[in-house]
Amino acid sequence: DQQVKQNSPSLSVQEGRISILNCDYTNSMFDYFLWYKKYPAEGPTFLISISSIKDKNEDGRFTVFLNKSAKHLSLHIVPSQPGDSAVYFCAASAWGAQKLVFGQGTRLTINP
Amino acid sequence: DAGVIQSPRHEVTEMGQEVTLRCKPISGHDYLFWYRQTMMRGLELLIYFNNNVPIDDSGMPEDRFSAKMPNASFSTLKIQPSEPRDSAVYFCASRGLGNQPQHFGDGTRLSIL
Numbered sequence: 001d002q003q004v005k006q007n008s009p010s011l012s013v014q015e016g017r018i019s020i021l022n023c024d025y026t027n028s029m030f031d032y033f034l035w036y037k038k039y040p041a042e043g044p045t046f047l048i049s050i051s052s053i054k055d056k057n058e059d060g061r062f063t064v065f066l067n068k069s070a071k072h073l074s075l076h077i078v079p080s081q082p083g084d085s086a087v088y089f090c091a092a093s094a095w096g097a098q099k100l101v102f103g104q105g106t107r108l109t110i111n112p
Numbered sequence: 113d114a115g116v117i118q119s120p121r122h123e124v125t126e127m128g129q130e131v132t133l134r135c136k137p138i139s140g141h142d143y144l145f146w147y148r149q150t151m152m153r154g155l156e157l158l159i160y161f162n163n164n165v166p167i168d169d170s171g172m173p174e175d176r177f178s179a180k181m182p183n184a185s186f187s188t189l190k191i192q193p194s195e196p197r198d199s200a201v202y203f204c205a206s207r208g209l210g211n212q213p214q215h216f217g218d219g220t221r222l223s224i225l
Contacts (some may be wrong), residue, residue: 004132027194032211034213036216041219042218042219043116043203043205043216043217044155044203044216045216046214046215047212049211049213065152066139072138089155093126095211098143098145098160098162099157099160100157100170100214101157102154102155102156103154104154105154105155
């Protein structure tokens, strides 16, 4: 039972364009969401988060959007840079809970 | 600041042997998490500690797996006896109080032959 799903295993985007990574969840108790970025042979690195009281959170080139009614969130990266090439994981938890549930990840490749 | 430190980075051993993975969390962090990443199951939580006390070990696959946190700066994950299906990348993460994100170590790549 996958509670957090990233349906696109991979995504290829041209440098300078927008990258949009998607994530769906099924558990209505989830109200805190995070995106992590992972390079090969390294651990996941925290990127940005959003709580359910918001529908948007922005940090530089990265913006996360949350649609609670659709149980869907997305990460926008604009403009995309070669260093953004990595695997991106969506994660979710219930507020106050410590356990994070991760999606399977999306491999983003930025082409020059 | 030093991040979460895991050792060894790679471990190759024969089935039936005991394996011990080590983790040093970020100083001051109250929570410590052990994860396993495989192609089939992705990144899954095995166990987590709060103030050195195990809180939830429901993700530990079976009795062959055990984890300890003898003090605030050290934790171990032990597999005894190891089996080929335990081959995976094992991550340790820590976080502080409140809704802070978890910070991950670089993982231990374990291969059981």
